[in-house]
Amino acid sequence: MKGVLVDSNIILDVFLNDVNWADWSESKLEEYCYSSSLCINSIIYSEISIGFELIEELENAVNKAGFQLLEIPKEALFLAGKAFLKYKRRKGEKSAPLPDFFIGAHAAILNIDLLTRDVSRYKSYFPTVKLIAP
Numbered sequence: 001m002k003g004v005l006v007d008s009n010i011i012l013d014v015f016l017n018d019v020n021w022a023d024w025s026e027s028k029l030e031e032y033c034y035s036s037s038l039c040i041n042s043i044i045y046s047e048i049s050i051g052f053e054l055i056e057e058l059e060n061a062v063n064k065a066g067f068q069l070l071e072i073p074k075e076a077l078f079l080a081g082k083a084f085l086k087y088k089r090r091k092g093e094k095s096a097p098l099p100d101f102f103i104g105a106h107a108a109i110l111n112i113d114l115l116t117r118d119v120s121r122y123k124s125y126f127p128t129v130k131l132i133a134p
Contacts (some may be wrong), residue, residue: 004132005038005107006045006067007116008099009111011040015061016052024134028115032132033066039112043102055111072106079105082123104129 006029012018013025029038040048040062051057062069084097085104100118104126107114114122115132122131 001110003039003070003110004032005039005041005070005103005110005112005114007103007114007118008040008044009046009117010036010115011044011053011065013117014065015048025117028103028132029065032115035070035119036113038066039070041070041072041103041106043072043099043106045069047099060124070106070110072102073109076102076105076109079109089110101125 010025010028013021014029016022018025020055025107029106032038042048045062046057048062049058052061054077083101084092087098087101098121100121104114104122107122107129108126111128113130113132115121117133119131119133122129
């Protein structure tokens with residue numbers, strides 16, 4: 001079964017019942033859960049933790065939703081660093097790699113789709129990643 005990396009914005013849409021996006025995000029999660037493993041990584045885990053008071057609540061929600069936590073391989077970490085260099089050469093202002101670089105690189109190295117609502121940075125720095133987006 002192929003995996004789909006699920007960006008934090010999609011998960012938070014559902015967990016926090018976002019008025020504008022919860023229905024769309026939930027329908028995409030449901031659509032892909034039958035044909036793919038729904039995956040997150042430590043960056044996504046950290047980003048979605050903002051919606052919870054206790055780690056036990058987060059763990060319960062992640063497990064109930066069926067998300068598989070994947071370790072980010074070294075090759076993806078390396079690629080994230082290269083994407084950050086490209087960003088800096090384009091006059092990017094951040095002083096450290098952005099979370100999207102780790103997420104995009106992870107999807108690129110594993111050759112899996114990325115379910116997200118933030119497409120511009122992923123398209124710019126990881127053009128080989130198939131994005132599932134509105």
